[in-house]
Amino acid sequence: MRLQHLHLLLTIAHTGSLRACAETLNVTQPALTKALKQLEEEFGTTLVIRSPKGVRLAPAGELLAARAATVVREIDRAREEVEWLTRHAQATVTVGVSPAAALMLAPQAVSRFQSRWPQVRVRLVDALYPTALAQLRSGELDLALGPLPATGLGRDLEARALIDSPEVIAVRAGHPLAKCRQLADLAGANWVLTGPVQGPGDPAHLQMERLGLPPPRITLECASFSTLLAVLPRMDAVALMPRRFFESHGPRTGLAVLPIADALPLTTIHLFLRTDSPLTVPTQRLVDAFVNEADALRGARS
Structure with a gap:
């Protein structure tokens, strides 16, 4: 053949x-x-x-x-890698990023990488959980950043934990439940499921049953957090979202965070790679940049 x-x-x-x-x-x-x-x-x-x-x-x-x-x-x-190595031609690395990863890791990591490797073009692709892993397996992506699937990974992929992404509960400003401080106060609320089941926007992560409460009543499903931003400010609904995503977009779109005292879930952002394909030199350098940025952020928090 x-x-x-x-x-x-x-x-x-x-x-x-x-x-x-x-x-x-x-x-x-x-x-x-x-x-x-x-x-x-x-x-x-x-x-x-x-x-x-x-x-x-x-x-x-x-x-x-x-x-x-x-x-x-x-x-x-x-x-492309041989031409990059021998002729200093332009190489391209394609990265799938979840919303939280795009906000927390991509800006500084990509900026520092391109200052060191200006001849490498970086393509950032919005890749939502869990479709990013299918794109990684097919070769459409060189690496991906996002949450670990609840079902785990196969042997063809490797996951490296980078950093935790805290979640918040958001509502429109002026929502009748805007001052609620306990999850128990949300027992009768209408909830939004953002993205797929078991993804970062699934209120099932709150495990309200452990408090003796009924599971969240899902009345709306949004495919992405961008869609959520468009509809939540005009609804009496409650939604779970990454804290950094809210900080970047929530206040200017008319959203507020509930001052919940109960512990809220953390989503760990992982870096995903294929195990059956060697990394190109530019891809490995970009992986190093994301890992270093995650290390720096964790160090700043401690």
């Missing part, structure tokens, strides 16, 4: 047409058909299903394409 075969399979998946695939790869359609036949003979199964509407990958083709995408990305990264 050659690299051209991998590009062939990925292009078929993208175009859904042998003719369009041939045009994209700048080969004749008979040559493409021959290469596809060779690939199917090598694997001993059908990889592409043809129909009057075009072509699509068979189940075996989809499995192979997923692996092919990773291989192609790794080869592209290898070329």
